[in-house]
Amino acid sequence: MRVTLVKPPEQARLNFGTFSLGVLASAVTDIASVDILDATYLSVQDTVHAALKLKSDVIGITTMSLHSVEKVSILIQVFRQEGFRGKILVGGHGASMLPLPILQSGADVVVYGEGEETFRELLQIGISEKIQGIYFLKEGTLQKTKPRNLIDIEKLKVPARNLCNEVENGIYLLETSRGCPHSCSFCETSRFFSCTWRGKSPQKVVEEIEGLVNDDAVAIQIADDNFTADPKRVIEICRLLKDKPLPLFFMFSARTDDLLKESTLISNLAESHFLRTTIGVETLVPEIAKSIGKPIGFREHKRAFDKLRKEGIFTVASFIVGLPNETEAMRMRYVEWAVQLSDSAVFLPFQPFPGTPMASEVNDPEEWCAKCAEDLTLQFRRHPVALERLTLAAQESTVKGMLARATLKNWALDNT
Numbered sequence: 001m002r003v004t005l006v007k008p009p010e011q012a013r014l015n016f017g018t019f020s021l022g023v024l025a026s027a028v029t030d031i032a033s034v035d036i037l038d039a040t041y042l043s044v045q046d047t048v049h050a051a052l053k054l055k056s057d058v059i060g061i062t063t064m065s066l067h068s069v070e071k072v073s074i075l076i077q078v079f080r081q082e083g084f085r086g087k088i089l090v091g092g093h094g095a096s097m098l099p100l101p102i103l104q105s106g107a108d109v110v111v112y113g114e115g116e117e118t119f120r121e122l123l124q125i126g127i128s129e130k131i132q133g134i135y136f137l138k139e140g141t142l143q144k145t146k147p148r149n150l151i152d153i154e155k156l157k158v159p160a161r162n163l164c165n166e167v168e169n170g171i172y173l174l175e176t177s178r179g180c181p182h183s184c185s186f187c188e189t190s191r192f193f194s195c196t197w198r199g200k201s202p203q204k205v206v207e208e209i210e211g212l213v214n215d216d217a218v219a220i221q222i223a224d225d226n227f228t229a230d231p232k233r234v235i236e237i238c239r240l241l242k243d244k245p246l247p248l249f250f251m252f253s254a255r256t257d258d259l260l261k262e263s264t265l266i267s268n269l270a271e272s273h274f275l276r277t278t279i280g281v282e283t284l285v286p287e288i289a290k291s292i293g294k295p296i297g298f299r300e301h302k303r304a305f306d307k308l309r310k311e312g313i314f315t316v317a318s319f320i321v322g323l324p325n326e327t328e329a330m331r332m333r334y335v336e337w338a339v340q341l342s343d344s345a346v347f348l349p350f351q352p353f354p355g356t357p358m359a360s361e362v363n364d365p366e367e368w369c370a371k372c373a374e375d376l377t378l379q380f381r382r383h384p385v386a387l388e389r390l391t392l393a394a395q396e397s398t399v400k401g402m403l404a405r406a407t408l409k410n411w412a413l414d415n416t
Helices: 016-026 044-053 068-081 093-097 100-104 116-125 188-192 202-214 231-241 265-271 286-291 298-310 328-341 367-382 384-394 399-414
Strands: 002-007 033-038 058-062 087-091 109-111 134-138 141-144 171-174 177-179 197-199 219-222 249-254 274-282 314-321 344-349
Touching: 002 016, 002 044, 016 033, 016 058, 016 116, 033 044, 044 068, 058 068, 068 087, 068 093, 068 100, 087 093, 087 116, 093 109, 093 188, 100 109, 100 134, 109 116, 171 202, 177 188, 202 231, 231 265, 265 274, 265 298, 274 298, 274 399, 298 314, 298 328, 314 328, 314 367, 314 399, 328 344, 328 367, 328 384, 344 367, 344 384, 367 384, 384 399
Parallel strands: 002 033, 002 058, 058 087, 087 109, 171 219, 219 249, 249 274, 274 314, 314 344
Antiparallel strands: 109 134, 134 141, 177 197
């Protein structure tokens, strides 16, 4: 059986789609011949033509976000228009949230949740109501089978990186855990993984890091949603990395409360070259923070960000704009709060994701909200204190200095 896995035509700064397809491919390379097509910079028509040349029996497409659903639906329609009669299987976060338009566009199956075991079964026995974790249409009606149990990620094979394109931006991706133990009401990712967190053993993580460094990885992006969910595990990873060759730096995502659970965690991270982190602040309005299930106050955030800065770790604070009960007066304080906390900041519009407690009939952010988030991000970038701090950091001959210089360059490019 020949399978082509497709990263659809859509651009993002980090191409997680190709990496996730490498993870998926590794689960089936013993039962199928697999190609990965990175169509990030292709047109829809060129993507279809390139895939059809591979003469596959099955095409699998990833939808990394809700934003991907419309683009993937169009891609599927063109596959069918161009005469592809094989099976089209679609998975990923976007498809799990919104399967119906994808199936109506001509896909045979949508895999929801984790895909490795489900995809393998679909290739082995074909589409069946007995397979857990899928959506399909039956006489035009959406059908959903029972959810599949979460897999043991310790048993996952090393991603089939040989099938992926060259690393984009020189940054290698590494998955060390899945999910998050917290259950913020706005978060789709936690629902994707059933509000649970599973981490690979420190020994296995370090083995994979060693493999990437031996392959000349200069920078490694930890793809986990919450790398520091188990602080003791991270400290053990750092201990095992001592006296081993390291990349220039790691990038990771974390939560403030997790970072503060162990007094030595942040210093261990810095010593092991975990030198850039994105932290989801979301909001600093106490009543709103409590309502979304993330009641972390300004003082707690400030303590974590100050410790990170002291250790030379470059910080990015992520805020959500337009949460329910937020007022204009509240939003006017966001930039000043961000400046007090972080080296860099991004403001994202609130999106009521399907399947979350905050879901609504409209899935997309409201237009005013998207514009407000864009304006606040621009205000932060133009703030004299933020600019001065970043400019001073950019003069350092350190990794943080390099990251500051790259950030200033990106800001300038985004503003042109």
